[in-house]
Amino acid sequence: xxxxxxxxxxxxxxxxxxxxxxxxxxxxxxxxxxxxxxxxxxxxxxxxxxxxxxxxxxxxxxxxxxxxxxxxxxxxxxxxxxxxxxxxxxxxxxxxxxxxxxxxxxxxxxxxxxxxxxxxxxxxxxxxxxxxxxxxxxxxxxxxxxxxxxxxxxxxxxxxxxxxxxxxxxxxxxxxxxxxxxxxxxxxxxxxxxxxxxxxxxxxxxxxxxxxxxxxxxxxxxxxxxxxxxxxxxxxxxxxxxxxxxxxxxxxxxxxxxxxxxxxxxxxxxxxxxxxxxxxxxxxxxxxxxxxxxxxxxxxxxxxxxxxxxxxxxxxxxxxxxxxxxxxxxxxxxxxxxxxxxxxxxxxxxxxxxxxxxxxxxxxxxxxxxxxxxxxxxxxxxxxxxxxxxxxxxxxxxxxxxxxxxxxxxxxxxxxxxxxxxxxxxxxxxxxxxxxxxxxxxxxxxxxxxxxxxxxxxxxxxxxxxxxxxxxxxxxxxxxxxxxxxxxxx
Amino acid sequence: xxxxxxxxxxxxxxxxxxxxxxxxxxxxxxxxxxxxxxxxxxxxxxxxxxxxxxxxxxxxxxxxxxxxxxxxxxxxxxxxxxxxxxxxxxxxxxxxxxxxxxxxxxxxxxxxxxxxxxxxxxxxxxxxxxxxxxxxxxxxxxxxxxxxxxxxxxxxxxxxxxxxxxxxxxxxxxxxxxxxxxxxxxxxxxxxxxxxxxxxxxxxxxxxxxxxxxxxxxxxxxxxxxxxxxxxxxxxxxxxxxxxxxxxxxxxxxxx
Numbered sequence: 001x002x003x004x005x006x007x008x009x010x011x012x013x014x015x016x017x018x019x020x021x022x023x024x025x026x027x028x029x030x031x032x033x034x035x036x037x038x039x040x041x042x043x044x045x046x047x048x049x050x051x052x053x054x055x056x057x058x059x060x061x062x063x064x065x066x067x068x069x070x071x072x073x074x075x076x077x078x079x080x081x082x083x084x085x086x087x088x089x090x091x092x093x094x095x096x097x098x099x100x101x102x103x104x105x106x107x108x109x110x111x112x113x114x115x116x117x118x119x120x121x122x123x124x125x126x127x128x129x130x131x132x133x134x135x136x137x138x139x140x141x142x143x144x145x146x147x148x149x150x151x152x153x154x155x156x157x158x159x160x161x162x163x164x165x166x167x168x169x170x171x172x173x174x175x176x177x178x179x180x181x182x183x184x185x186x187x188x189x190x191x192x193x194x195x196x197x198x199x200x201x202x203x204x205x206x207x208x209x210x211x212x213x214x215x216x217x218x219x220x221x222x223x224x225x226x227x228x229x230x231x232x233x234x235x236x237x238x239x240x241x242x243x244x245x246x247x248x249x250x251x252x253x254x255x256x257x258x259x260x261x262x263x264x265x266x267x268x269x270x271x272x273x274x275x276x277x278x279x280x281x282x283x284x285x286x287x288x289x290x291x292x293x294x295x296x297x298x299x300x301x302x303x304x305x306x307x308x309x310x311x312x313x314x315x316x317x318x319x320x321x322x323x324x325x326x327x328x329x330x331x332x333x334x335x336x337x338x339x340x341x342x343x344x345x346x347x348x349x350x351x352x353x354x355x356x357x358x359x360x361x362x363x364x365x366x367x368x369x370x371x372x373x374x375x376x377x378x379x380x381x382x383x384x385x386x387x388x389x390x391x392x393x394x395x396x397x398x399x400x401x402x403x404x405x406x407x408x409x410x411x412x413x414x415x416x417x418x419x420x421x422x423x424x425x426x427x428x429x430x431x432x433x434x435x436x437x438x439x440x441x442x443x444x445x446x447x448x449x450x451x452x453x454x455x456x457x458x459x460x461x462x463x464x465x466x467x468x469x470x471x472x473x474x475x476x477x478x479x480x481x482x483x484x485x486x487x488x489x490x
Numbered sequence: 491x492x493x494x495x496x497x498x499x500x501x502x503x504x505x506x507x508x509x510x511x512x513x514x515x516x517x518x519x520x521x522x523x524x525x526x527x528x529x530x531x532x533x534x535x536x537x538x539x540x541x542x543x544x545x546x547x548x549x550x551x552x553x554x555x556x557x558x559x560x561x562x563x564x565x566x567x568x569x570x571x572x573x574x575x576x577x578x579x580x581x582x583x584x585x586x587x588x589x590x591x592x593x594x595x596x597x598x599x600x601x602x603x604x605x606x607x608x609x610x611x612x613x614x615x616x617x618x619x620x621x622x623x624x625x626x627x628x629x630x631x632x633x634x635x636x637x638x639x640x641x642x643x644x645x646x647x648x649x650x651x652x653x654x655x656x657x658x659x660x661x662x663x664x665x666x667x668x669x670x671x672x673x674x675x676x677x678x679x680x681x682x683x684x685x686x687x688x689x690x691x692x693x694x695x696x697x698x699x700x701x702x703x704x705x706x707x708x709x710x711x712x713x714x715x716x717x718x719x720x721x722x723x724x725x726x727x728x729x730x731x732x733x734x735x736x737x738x739x740x741x742x743x744x745x746x
Contacts, residue, residue: 441592
């Protein structure tokens, strides 16, 4: 079987199986950055650097080494793997990426606070933590005062200073054993966000975590940048916070196509509430793989809003385990693609215990030759009586060449449940278009109105207002003749 | 105002209009009546520019210009308005916005400045009272969850705001109870006036009790087979469409 690549590096025909040898250069890259005398991380002060170096070699290394071995064994998934049947990652497996090392360049070189402001939302009222090419940029980050006992810091710092808070959860929620990308991320595990919320603590401002990919510096041999952000959120009983993960890359150049492979682990204790946003707007040549693993205890509430706009290939795995009675989760999603973009959402909601509630609504707008996959797995365990689950995936195809695969996957092992699911694929309503045009509204504006109306309920669910407005602006900018369209929304 | 000459049209390969000739002058109200399947709604759709119909012969001049060459939005901007038989529900788009965008598109086309929010609101209030429409409907999605009567009133209200030169009312009476019919007809009558032509398309005569036309035409099998004054509608009401059918078959014997 042969794989032909199009100009943007996307696999066009059926993918060739990826041999485990494709994983070898990751091992080499790992060895390179671990070489003595190079400090891979950046931190606020030298004393921390020293403590990091010593601590990193103590308890984390076996985990990372095991993950690297596991990744070498697993190799990249192929389309023969059930979970990857519709999406070939051959373009990622074939490409070569390099890690940004802190010593190679100043992490935030060329990026000013004004640039960040453009990539962020109106963020004055949030905590903002910025990483550039995977390396923390302290000069672009800030924290507001935090309630007593709350730990909000870089994961690297937490590994060194808060081992007792980190170790029981890190790499235990997201399992590297059977997932290649999680194994790979764990092998390169270094930095990201750590948030610990003690009992009944509330962080009122949103926590904005911004990962920026910049073109690779010449000193890195021109290799495209890879990053493996790792985030860990441990929410104690009755705590509450909202987290925004943004991924942004350069919009123009294909050569700078980076590879982001993020893993976010979330543990919610009883009655904890987390509102979680993820906004991906890489350039059109980037690769983005993101895994979110959530474990919910009694009566906790988790809401996810996943918005995917950029990247040549974006794959999301969102797994929620409703591990104790009365837990509730809501998964909202929106993907908008054009050109030859591919986006793939695999979500799993595991109703493990009785009387849990899940709500899921994903919407897609696909134009050009783009392709979308939605696979929504709902598991209802034998024990999970009183499960209440509703899932819907709705897609709008704007071109005859766009394609979407949607698959609800229900595994129900208890009869005392309410489970509903719906999947729909359609085009813009011709009758509605004509109605608008008959009221003097031009064709392009009418199309924009209807597209906007289609996505507006997902956007409306975003409760961080400046984020909602920023997203609205981003979406409107993609619609032709959009002036005034915003007004049309209800 | 409107001149239809020898108009032939097909839909899905099937010939529906077979040579319509009709002239409507400014300020006139014409009723087009006919049995189901005679081509009434097709005529309305061809005039307003809906996709799915092919004009195979003939032409339509509107204010001396080729109407059929204009996309639907240009027709609307030039002053053609279609009141739909089945108004479309558009979730997520507000009624208020639709009207404002539409009105401003018309004004821009006429070289007029956009209406500011206050003036627009004033206009909306005035025109809503014309059809006794509940103001809360304005902030809802277009036609979503409206009753049949509310939808039809909304059509006439939109017509009042957009102030067209040529209004085509497609079966505006269908599905209305007598009170709603009276309100809708009252709205239409208030909009009659110099410079505005109307084409009422209807199956039943009862609408014409409330909106008295200047001329009545009977459409049958894609052609206008009879034209007359308002009394023609009363004859139709008494004798039914079968009477027309007989007349047509007598005057056009089948040639073998």
